[in-house]
Every structure is written in structure tokens, then in C-alpha cells.
Amino acid sequence: MSKHNHKKHEDHKHDDHEHDAQNHDHSGHSHGGKAAAFLFIIGLAVYLGALFIKNEPLNITLNLVSLVIAGYHIILEGVMDTFKLTIKKKRFMPNIHLLMTLAAIGAIIIGEYREAALLVLIFAGAHFLEEYAEGKSKKEITNLLKLNPTKARLLKEDGSEEVVDVAGLKIGDRLRVLNGDQVPTDGVILSGTTSIDQSAITGESIPVEKQVGDNVFGSTMNGSGSFMMEVTKDSSDTVFSKILQLVSQTQTNISKTAAFIKKIEPVYVTIILILAPIFYLLGKSMFGWGAEESFYRTMVFLIGASPCALAATDIPATLSAISNLAKRGVLFKGGSYLSNLSDLGAIAFDKTGTLTQGKPVVTDVYFDSSVTEDDKKQYLTIIASMEKKSNHPLADAIIKHLSDVRDLDLEVENLVGVGLVATYNGSEYKIGKPTSYKKVSDEVKQHTDEYENSGKTVVYFGVNDYVVALIAIQDVPKESSKNAIKYFQSENIYTVMITGDAVKTGQAIGKSLGIDEVKANVLPEDKSRIITELKGKHKVVAMVGDGINDAPALVAADIGVAMGEGTDIAIDVADAVLMKNDLNRLAYTHKIAKKLRKVVWQNIIFSMLVVLFLISLNIIGLMNMSYAVLIHEGSTLVVIVNGLRLLRSASKLDR
Structure with missing residues (x-):
């Protein structure tokens, strides 16, 4: 810092x-x-x-x-x-x-x-x-304090269980969480799958599916499954504890x-x-x-x-x-920050997870005009089956988009710098970035340019090294973000988006949201400098973010606002927290x-x-x-x- x-x-x-x-x-x-x-x-x-x-x-x-x-x-x-x-x-x-x-x-x-x-x-x-x-x-x-868990099922070395106080848990302890239990503290799932109601932390109304390797938060409610977890934080350092400290x-x-x-x-x-x-x-x-x-x-x-x-x-x-704001999931450290918000002159937003969903989704699937309808169905099945064998971060977006496609048992090879390669019925299929292909039609190139100019990431699907389809993926803006930006501009408040993405991607997202200014290709250490520059031009400057790299900017701003689904470091240094991860709540806060x-x-x-x-x-x-x-x-x-x-x-x- x-x-x-x-x-x-x-x-x-x-x-x-x-x-x-x-x-x-x-x-x-x-x-x-x-x-x-x-x-x-x-x-x-x-x-x-x-x-x-x-x-x-x-x-x-x-x-x-x-x-x-x-x-x-x-x-x-x-x-x-x-x-x-x-x-x-x-x-x-x-x-x-x-x-x-x-x-x-x-x-x-x-x-x-x-x-x-x-x-x-x-x-x-x-x-x-x-x-x-x-x-x-x-x-x-x-009401928040009532949600704070007090007991946990500690797994001993001999395999037996003991109900203990949450305050006595140590990092590395293993716990069992049964169906319907409250998750006692922050940790990671070691075995089992479940769905968890995270509304106490993130405001999400729909339970989130959790499996081995996923993080879980203390005070959230476990659903029908049971799982074993390892404690990763001291009880005083959990996300929930940080929120309580902020509100107190x-x-x-x-x-x-x-x-x-x-x-x-x-x-x-x-x-x-x-x-x-x-x-x-x-x-x-x-x-x-x-x-x-x-x-x-x-x-x-x-x-x-x-x-x-x-x-x-x-x-x-x-x-x-x-109190009005707390009921609506907006928590303030105190009246001075809420009072200052009425003089807001500029507001800066982190992009990923703040203005956007934070998870890439498939926005377009385009096939070359030479591909028949029957071939399209087969190709989609092959794409979904190949991606299920991938550990690439974009694979989840493609699998989710093609969730209703049947599965094929393919041998898939993951070639570094190239992509996924599989052989089926005598043909070689490849999914990779555009630079890994040589045989690309003008039609596909044209659509690639259109998608990339819109800030989307393009992935090619080829048969025997000839591109027959492209998939466009993007971290799409939230609808609530568009409404919030529109409100702030109606109040003559200058809006800025700060992102580490490439300029083209940043400009595309900024344009779709109607943001006044886009700061792209920004390194984490430069975010606080941008906030300081804004403070030289505007009376009161706010920063909204959710990540560790947003913490310096949140502190540098007159009012730092953390998203409730963000890191506990961001929550710790912020002056307010949006529990519902909804920027419409921030617009409402400004009205109040x-x-x-x-x-x-x-x-x-x-x-x-x-x-x-x-x-x-x-x-x-x-x-x-x-x-x-x-x-x-x-x-x-x-x-x-x-x-x-x-x-x-x-x-x-x-x-």
C-alpha cells in the first residue's frame, strides 16, 4: 500500500x-x-x-x-x-x-x-x-450477528466428529458440513458436492452449486448435499467477519x-x-x-x-x-461517507465482476456458409465433447452454452499454444485461437473482425485444419450496470471504467454501457494513480471494485465501495459494501x-x-x-x- x-x-x-x-x-x-x-x-x-x-x-x-x-x-x-x-x-x-x-x-x-x-x-x-x-x-x-455461526463439526485424526466453537477453529482444521447446516467458517471443499445459499454474503437469490476445490463462506446455508471442508481463514478474518467489522x-x-x-x-x-x-x-x-x-x-x-x-x-x-440502506443490502462504515456521497462528482468502476458478470459467456456461434445443418449438429456435439476434456477457463462458458448437446467419448489432446485436438471418424478436429490456423475463409475473417471489434474473444473450430466455425465469448455487462451508469450521468456525475483488458475490449464494453471514459490496459498499481488524477478534477470521487488489486484505489478514493462478492481485502479497506452485487443499489444510495x-x-x-x-x-x-x-x-x-x-x-x- x-x-x-x-x-x-x-x-x-x-x-x-x-x-x-x-x-x-x-x-x-x-x-x-x-x-x-x-x-x-x-x-x-x-x-x-x-x-x-x-x-x-x-x-x-x-x-x-x-x-x-x-x-x-x-x-x-x-x-x-x-x-x-x-x-x-x-x-x-x-x-x-x-x-x-x-x-x-x-x-x-x-x-x-x-x-x-x-x-x-x-x-x-x-x-x-x-x-x-x-x-x-x-x-x-x-440481524447480521444472528447469522454468525457459533458451532462446527470438527473431524479428528481418528475419524470421529466433535462439535466445537467456531472461535476455536484453526487454519487447516477439517470440518464436516451436513445438509441444512450453516457453513461455520471460510474454507475450501475437500470432498462432496452441494448447493449453498450465499445470500447472506453475496445477495444471490439462487443457491450456488459447489464441488471439490470450490471456496465456501462462513454464515452461508448448506443445501441438500453434505461435504468435507478445510478451514482456510481464522474466524476473525472471514468475509462475514470483515462485513461485521465494517458495519460496527x-x-x-x-x-x-x-x-x-x-x-x-x-x-x-x-x-x-x-x-x-x-x-x-x-x-x-x-x-x-x-x-x-x-x-x-x-x-x-x-x-x-x-x-x-x-x-x-x-x-x-x-x-x-x-438503516434504510442496510435493509437493502448497502452497508456503510458511517455517516461521513454517506454524507460525502451527495457531493459526488466522478465515479470509477472496476470492469470484471463489477460492471460485468465476471464470468465469460458464449455470445455467438457462427458456421461457415458451406456447412450443412446436419454437419452443424455433429460439430456442436464434437465441440462440447472436446471442451469437457479441457481445463481452459473459456471451456466452462462453451460447455454451459452447449449443455443440451449429447456427449461423445473422445480422446482429446491439449497442445500448448495450439488448443484442443481430437480424431473422430477419420477426421482431425481442432479448437484453438485464430493465430493457430492457416486455412481461414474471408467470410470467417470478416466475422472475426466484427466480433473482436466488439470486444469479444474468438475461438476457431476446424476440421482437418480448415476453419468451419467460430465461437465468440465475452464477459457481458450486467443490466443493472447499464441502468446505474445512465442514472449517474443524468446526475452530471462523470463515469470512468478501469480495466486491465486490451483497449479494444475495454472500449467495446464501455460503449455498450455508455461510460464517459475508459481506462484500459491498466496495471493494478496504476488504479490508485487514476483515482488521484480524478480527485484533482472533481470534488468527491468514488471507486467501486471487488478484487485485491482494487484495494489501493478503494483507499485512495474519497468513498471506496466494495462488491459483497469481492475479496475480503477489498471489503476491509472500503467505506461501504454492496451486499447484493447490484449497482442499481448504488444509484439508490446516491438518491438517499x-x-x-x-x-x-x-x-x-x-x-x-x-x-x-x-x-x-x-x-x-x-x-x-x-x-x-x-x-x-x-x-x-x-x-x-x-x-x-x-x-x-x-x-x-x-x-
Whole structure:
């Protein structure tokens, strides 16, 4: 990894620590969990009961009981967190909880017991609503954790089996996986065949056939077959573990907006605390309000100027957006990367496995015009039978294309640099690359040029060294890739394809997808350099890839996105993972990122206008404490509920 890439990785870690420090109160806002929620409900019931009590001493007592029961955690956090953080930072670090505690105490001093209880109740209720957003974002992570296997059938040297903890497995251990079992960890099949549901890792809805030599992933579900496997990775290094590690960082990595708000919160609260006595003195001396009215309006000022709504503008919305995406198989390390995506200026894609299927398929089979229909059928049978004896990577594509053709028992010789050769009924048949033939008709040459200009690999089939057929093979683009590219271009986002393929092949695929620019013949070490060049021209650059060779580019990009079917190294260094291997999900993610930015700005503008509105009306004497509490705390609820809208799908958000 280059110095630049390593630095970005370190920056990520630094950001996490910084955000964690700034987000101390957010991560700790469990408010005592279920017990606090239960007490809040009791406090609310007591407050509602007090509304119907005419006896003044009893009414006051009930309101105070409601305040203490429902808001004890607010008072504790206000005092204790301020004290602890002030000692730690060696400067005064008050929080909103302290401001609300002082406002409630002030309301009690002037005899506004009901308003004091209402203030604390709504403030506490807003925090429970904020925790709901956080809980929704964690729900998908919890669901993932439930998929994490815990037991394995270990094969001992004497052939016996023992059920052991997955955490205790070592590389090289041999395991048996029975039908219906969960695959305990990553490994390779030693014996047996089966089909495996890999949807937990790759999002594929159809089970994948597995045989000896194939890799299997921990947490996937085995089908009807049973097999023996060898452990190839430590339990903490499996693809599934990498994904869990990535998602677990969501709560500590918040957006720049949220980090900024958290950073200025103590400064803002300190300013309000300094302005409060000044406001009191000005009211008493300059405006002639009198001591009692000045104190009353100062308490209203404390409530109205409190940044409760401002503090809730970003995090609930971001967590709701992350939860929305997690349900759809898009996992983010944190809000900062999702927030940055809304400013996306360019996006680069690896070709193989990202934009394309990653597996070559036969696109065309062309026979020379001199070949009869009966000969065609016989030739297809011979081609399929010969390819079944080959270990060439293109053989699988040809066999799959000709899967319904009957099989012949042929003796096939694999000649290096030439191809496959077999003799049948006195004739010699050969399958090889075009350069291995001399007798080629103009008709075949013309079609070869057409296919190769379309980025396809051409294989010849000849009889007695005369070419009678050609087979065109290509790693075809995914339909989802075409749709995603079209979307990004409609958003004026520059699209780039990076591939190690020849220029002609790369240009052909790029043209079929409508990509803005194709970088072909690229060596793995040059990918990160291309990303750096793009960053010099565009505000935010994303990279999407799935292989080990994509890792440096994923780190170099502002936002690295790994395909869930990719290598664990790519997943490890990426900022997000597309579990479903579907680029339409990335287009959807960009829509949600834009919605998130819009919602956050709506919240910020709304919360600040409410503060200005309350302060202005308080100064001219048109605001009492009851309305101040309802409007101010109500605005906090509005901001949080507006953020919770991002739990809905993008199409519903447009309504």
C-alpha cells in the first residue's frame, strides 16, 4: 500500500477516534435502557394525572414527581457529563442537558411547576425518539450477528466428529458440513458436492452449486448435499467477519455536519449561559421589566435559545438513512461517507465482476456458409465433447452454452499454444485461437473482425485444419450496470471504467454501457494513480471494485465501495459494501444521500428559525413559558420525525 493510501487509512482511524470523542453523549444516550423508558411512561402518566388535580399542593407535588421520575437521567447527564468532560478537556464543557436542567430549576423557582415538568418530559421524549432512530440502524447489524455461526463439526485424526466453537477453529482444521447446516467458517471443499445459499454474503437469490476445490463462506446455508471442508481463514478474518467489522463502525463515524454541531455545542451552551444574566440585567435596568419579570423572561430565553433541535438535525436522519440502506443490502462504515456521497462528482468502476458478470459467456456461434445443418449438429456435439476434456477457463462458458448437446467419448489432446485436438471418424478436429490456423475463409475473417471489434474473444473450430466455425465469448455487462451508469450521468456525475483488458475490449464494453471514459490496459498499481488524477478534477470521487488489486484505489478514493462478492481485502479497506452485487443499489444510495443532505439542511434552517422566533417574541413580551416549552421542544420532535422519514424508500420520500 502506498504512503498516500496508508495515510488515508490512518485518517479514517483518526476520524473515528475524533468522532467518538465528540459523540460521547450520543453513544451513551441509552438513558438507562428499558428501566428509564418505563420510568418515563410513569412520569408522563403522573403529569397527565396532575392536569385534573385542582388541589394546589398536590398538583405541585405531582408535577415535581413527574419531573424527577421522567427526567432524572437528563439531570444526571447534564451535571455529571459536564463535570467529567470539563475535567478531561480542562475547560468548561457544558451540554444541552445542563441548560435544560437549569431552565427547569428556574421554572420551579418562579412557581411554573407544570412548565418545568413539561419541558423535561418533552426533552426526554425527544431523546427516546432519537434512540429509536439509532435502534433501527442497529437492527440490521443485529440481524447480521444472528447469522454468525457459533458451532462446527470438527473431524479428528481418528475419524470421529466433535462439535466445537467456531472461535476455536484453526487454519487447516477439517470440518464436516451436513445438509441444512450453516457453513461455520471460510474454507475450501475437500470432498462432496452441494448447493449453498450465499445470500447472506453475496445477495444471490439462487443457491450456488459447489464441488471439490470450490471456496465456501462462513454464515452461508448448506443445501441438500453434505461435504468435507478445510478451514482456510481464522474466524476473525472471514468475509462475514470483515462485513461485521465494517458495519460496527457506523455508530462512531458521523458526518462532518454532525461532528461540527457536536463540536460547537459546548461553545453555544456557554454563550447562552453567559448571555442569560446579561439578558436579566438588561431587562431589569434598560427595559424596566422588574426583577420578577426579568427572571421569568430570562428562563424563557434559556428555553428558547437552547440548541435542542439543532443537536438533533443530523444524527437521527443519518442513522435512519443508514438503516434504510442496510435493509437493502448497502452497508456503510458511517455517516461521513454517506454524507460525502451527495457531493459526488466522478465515479470509477472496476470492469470484471463489477460492471460485468465476471464470468465469460458464449455470445455467438457462427458456421461457415458451406456447412450443412446436419454437419452443424455433429460439430456442436464434437465441440462440447472436446471442451469437457479441457481445463481452459473459456471451456466452462462453451460447455454451459452447449449443455443440451449429447456427449461423445473422445480422446482429446491439449497442445500448448495450439488448443484442443481430437480424431473422430477419420477426421482431425481442432479448437484453438485464430493465430493457430492457416486455412481461414474471408467470410470467417470478416466475422472475426466484427466480433473482436466488439470486444469479444474468438475461438476457431476446424476440421482437418480448415476453419468451419467460430465461437465468440465475452464477459457481458450486467443490466443493472447499464441502468446505474445512465442514472449517474443524468446526475452530471462523470463515469470512468478501469480495466486491465486490451483497449479494444475495454472500449467495446464501455460503449455498450455508455461510460464517459475508459481506462484500459491498466496495471493494478496504476488504479490508485487514476483515482488521484480524478480527485484533482472533481470534488468527491468514488471507486467501486471487488478484487485485491482494487484495494489501493478503494483507499485512495474519497468513498471506496466494495462488491459483497469481492475479496475480503477489498471489503476491509472500503467505506461501504454492496451486499447484493447490484449497482442499481448504488444509484439508490446516491438518491438517499441527496435526500439526507436536503433533510439535514431543512432541519438546521427550521431549528434556527424557531430559536430566532422564540427569542424575538420573548423580547417584545409576546411569549410565555408554556408556549416557549411547547414550541421549542415541539420543534425538536419535528426535526427528529423529519429525519425518521429517511427510513422510507426513496420513491416514497418524493411524495
